[in-house]
Amino acid sequence: MTDKLVYTKNIYNGSREELINEVKAALSAKRFQHVLRVEKMATELADCWQVDEELASIAALTHDYAKERSDADFLAKISEKKLDPNLNNWGNNVWHGVVGAEMVKDELGIYHEDILNAIRQHTTGGSAMTKLSQILYMADYIEEARDFPGVTEVRALAFKDLGASVGWQTAHTLAYLMGKQVRIYPGTLLTYNTWSVK
Template sequence: MDLNKAIDLVKAELVQSRFEHTLRVAEVSKELAVVYGVAVDKVQLAAILHDYAKNWPSEKLKSYILDNGLPRELLDFDKELWHGPVGAHLFENQYGVVDQDILNAIRFHTTGRAEMSLVEMILYLADYIEPGRSFPGLQEVRQASEKNLKYACWLVARNTIMYLMKKNATIHPDSFYAYNDFTRYIKTEGLLNG
């Protein structure tokens, strides 16, 4: 899919503030792709498409999940997680996106998962650190993003899980799988004691 077509498609679907977020994520993704030697066009397309279904009403997302054979267990978790799998399914089945890196980046940009590709990690991280965000611990992640992609993603997974635990929210298993996968890596690399 052409990047300009993707931008037009997404702009028509999102409220203005979410579209602006999407453009910032695309810009940060591009910067990270250059730093980590990843194909910029792939990363930018995933970034532009990642929140396509974010502003859909809950009932529309739920219907899409049930009508299209997506895992029913998604409904056991917060609706904020639904738009990633819905968007990935939609772009694969209605818009002909076949690149699994792009589709997985969209699918898992909220939860993360074990054994993420570079494209997936870049979107996961860029979505978290884009300049419009502001919350405790963010600066540490931004600084880490310039030095070690997996360590920065570990921080994202850790911070997200801790935030959700403080809210007594259910946490998708993929978030724990991502955290554990990154933890094993940073321990092996000597980046974490214990």
């Protein structure tokens, strides 16, 4: 069970409970409950796909750490870290992953690149995704409170064929965004071309 998971690899300088408290302090109650559900799903997927559950737990608990930060905080971090200037043209949906990973590194002291890349990719995906990145991408999408057409199907798929579930999510997300006629982050198109196209 997730609540009995003990951190042993010195990836985070503290216990799971201490990390939970840091994340809880940064988020609204509703967002924090979502984070706990993502952690539960991520560790279940990690068990299924032989990925380290500690890595999955830390990535899941921190994936939305920066979600409720101000635009000014993100723009300052983009400048400070000399990230791609094109990021200035996007918004929270992209920033809280791509830029949020830098906040996780600087503020929580988590430097494990697999975890940071999973956070960076959890909303946009990527053409190259580790199993951990795929797990976080899917856990965020299919945590138990999610309710949308096809959720039961894609939940089952994630435990049967993880890569195919990444493709399913990306195709459906792209269709949703196109239906809303909003701009689409180029990284999402790369994810679609890699994971969704047969």
